[in-house]
Amino acid sequence: MSLPTQRDAAGQLRALGWSKYFADQATSAALSKTPPVRITQVHRNTLHIQGVDLDMIIPGLHGVTVGDWLLFDADTPRNSQLLSRKSLIKRRAPGHDRKEQLIAANLDTAFVVTSCNNDFSLARLERYVAMAHEAGVTPVIILSKIDLTTEASDFAAQAQSISPQLSVVCLDARSPEAIELLRPWCQAGQTVAFLGSSGVGKSTLTNSLAGNEAIATQDVRASDDKGRHTTTGRQLHILPSGCAVLDTPGMREIQLTDVSVGLEETFADLHALKQNCRFNDCAHKTEPGCAVQAAVASGEVDVPRLQRWLKLVAEDAENTKFLANRKLRDRAKNKLEKSVTKYNSKK
Ligand SMILES: Nc1nc2c(ncn2[C@@H]2O[C@H](COP(=O)(O)OP(=O)(O)OP(=O)(O)O)[C@@H](O)[C@H]2O)c(=O)[nH]1
Ligand SMILES: [Mg+2]
Ligand SMILES: [Zn+2]
Known part of the structure; x- marks a missing residue:
C-alpha cells in the first residue's frame, strides 16, 4: 500500500467532516501517532470507523455514538480518545x-x-x-x-x-x-x-x-x-x-430530555411573553397577571400551539428530573458496589 499524499489525506479527512474545531483539540504529534477516525456505525459490541485510507471494525467503546471523532489508538483501540463534540x-x-x-x-x-x-x-x-x-x-x-x-x-x-x-x-x-x-x-x-x-x-x-x-x-x-x-x-x-x-431508522417516539434551551428557541414568542407574567412560577393557566393568557385573549397567541408548548415543557421537566434521579441512584449504587468489593477484598 502506498502512503497517502498530504493533499489526499486532507481531502479524505474533509470529506469525513474533519474541521479546525477537531484539529484544534490535538497536537500534530498526537494526530500522527493516533490518527483521527470517524464512527460511521455503532453495533452492539463493535464500531465501524473510517479515516484516511482506513475503514474497519473495532471493539465497542462506552458512551460514543455515530458521528463521533476518535484519535484512534491502533495498538489498543480501547484507549482511543473521544474528541469533544460540536453538537x-x-x-x-x-x-x-x-x-x-x-x-x-x-x-x-x-x-x-x-x-x-x-x-x-x-x-x-x-x-x-x-x-x-x-x-x-x-x-x-x-x-x-x-x-x-x-x-x-x-x-x-x-x-x-x-x-x-x-x-x-x-x-x-x-x-x-x-x-x-x-x-x-x-x-x-x-x-x-x-x-x-x-x-x-x-x-x-x-x-x-x-x-x-x-x-x-x-x-x-x-x-x-x-x-x-x-x-x-x-x-x-x-x-x-x-x-x-x-x-436513520424511523423513530416511533421522541421523548425530550434536557431541552429547555431548545424549547425556548423553538417557542421564542411564548418564551418572551412569559417574562412578563406576574409570578415567576406562573403556569399560564388561571394565574392573575399572566401575560401569556392575556395574549391568548387578544388573539395574539394560537391556543393549540400554547397547549403543545405547555405539554413539551412539562414533559422535558419530568424526563430531565427522572434521568437526574436515575444518575444519582446509579452513582450511589456504584459507590455501594465499590465499597462492598473493597470490604470483601479486605476480609
Ligand atoms: N411518490 C413518492 N414516493 C416516495 C417519496 N419519498 C419516498 N417515497 C417512497 O416511500 C417509500 C418509503 O421510503 P423510504 O426511503 O424507504 O423511507 P424511510 O424514511 O427510509 O423509512 P424507514 O427506513 O422505514 O425509516 C419508498 O417506496 C419510496 O420510494 C416521494 O417524495 N414521493
Ligand atoms: Mg430507511
Ligand atoms: Zn403566565
Missing part, C-alpha cells in the same frame, strides 16, 4: 428503562422529514426542532411526497408556523430536483442527518444524494401511510461529493 442529539429512549440515548454527534444540519400525508404532525415536528436547537444543529423541515398531494402548500404553511426563521423544503425525494433543493446544506465537509418516522423517504433521499440505489427502501402501507421500518440501524454515508449523510 450532540439525544433523546430519552422509549421503553421501561427510559435511559438517555445518544442519536448522533457532530451534525451540522438535521433534516426533519415528514410526508404530505397522514404522517404529518405539527407537534412531532416541534419536538424534533426543539431537539435540534438544543443540540446546536440547524433544523430544516423536509416535506416529502409532494407528487402525491395537491395540498403541499398547506402542509408547508403549517410547518412554517413553527417559526418564520425555519427553512421548509417541499420535494419529491426520488426526483433529481431534490438534490438541488438540499444542496445549500450538503456542501463538502458538512454532516447532515435525515430524521423522521418510518416510510417518509429518509433512505430515498440518502440514495438521491449518493446518486445510487445502494440503500434498501420499501413502500408504505396504503391504508395509513405507515412505513415498514426498513432501515434498522444508523449509518453515516460518506458521499463522493464530500458530504457525510446519516440515514
Whole structure:
C-alpha cells in the first residue's frame, strides 16, 4: 500500500467532516501517532470507523455514538480518545428503562422529514426542532411526497408556523430536483442527518444524494401511510461529493430530555411573553397577571400551539428530573458496589 499524499489525506479527512474545531483539540504529534477516525456505525459490541485510507471494525467503546471523532489508538483501540463534540442529539429512549440515548454527534444540519400525508404532525415536528436547537444543529423541515398531494402548500404553511426563521423544503425525494433543493446544506465537509418516522423517504433521499440505489427502501402501507421500518440501524454515508449523510431508522417516539434551551428557541414568542407574567412560577393557566393568557385573549397567541408548548415543557421537566434521579441512584449504587468489593477484598 502506498502512503497517502498530504493533499489526499486532507481531502479524505474533509470529506469525513474533519474541521479546525477537531484539529484544534490535538497536537500534530498526537494526530500522527493516533490518527483521527470517524464512527460511521455503532453495533452492539463493535464500531465501524473510517479515516484516511482506513475503514474497519473495532471493539465497542462506552458512551460514543455515530458521528463521533476518535484519535484512534491502533495498538489498543480501547484507549482511543473521544474528541469533544460540536453538537450532540439525544433523546430519552422509549421503553421501561427510559435511559438517555445518544442519536448522533457532530451534525451540522438535521433534516426533519415528514410526508404530505397522514404522517404529518405539527407537534412531532416541534419536538424534533426543539431537539435540534438544543443540540446546536440547524433544523430544516423536509416535506416529502409532494407528487402525491395537491395540498403541499398547506402542509408547508403549517410547518412554517413553527417559526418564520425555519427553512421548509417541499420535494419529491426520488426526483433529481431534490438534490438541488438540499444542496445549500450538503456542501463538502458538512454532516447532515435525515430524521423522521418510518416510510417518509429518509433512505430515498440518502440514495438521491449518493446518486445510487445502494440503500434498501420499501413502500408504505396504503391504508395509513405507515412505513415498514426498513432501515434498522444508523449509518453515516460518506458521499463522493464530500458530504457525510446519516440515514436513520424511523423513530416511533421522541421523548425530550434536557431541552429547555431548545424549547425556548423553538417557542421564542411564548418564551418572551412569559417574562412578563406576574409570578415567576406562573403556569399560564388561571394565574392573575399572566401575560401569556392575556395574549391568548387578544388573539395574539394560537391556543393549540400554547397547549403543545405547555405539554413539551412539562414533559422535558419530568424526563430531565427522572434521568437526574436515575444518575444519582446509579452513582450511589456504584459507590455501594465499590465499597462492598473493597470490604470483601479486605476480609
Ligand atoms: N411518490 C413518492 N414516493 C416516495 C417519496 N419519498 C419516498 N417515497 C417512497 O416511500 C417509500 C418509503 O421510503 P423510504 O426511503 O424507504 O423511507 P424511510 O424514511 O427510509 O423509512 P424507514 O427506513 O422505514 O425509516 C419508498 O417506496 C419510496 O420510494 C416521494 O417524495 N414521493
Ligand atoms: Mg430507511
Ligand atoms: Zn403566565
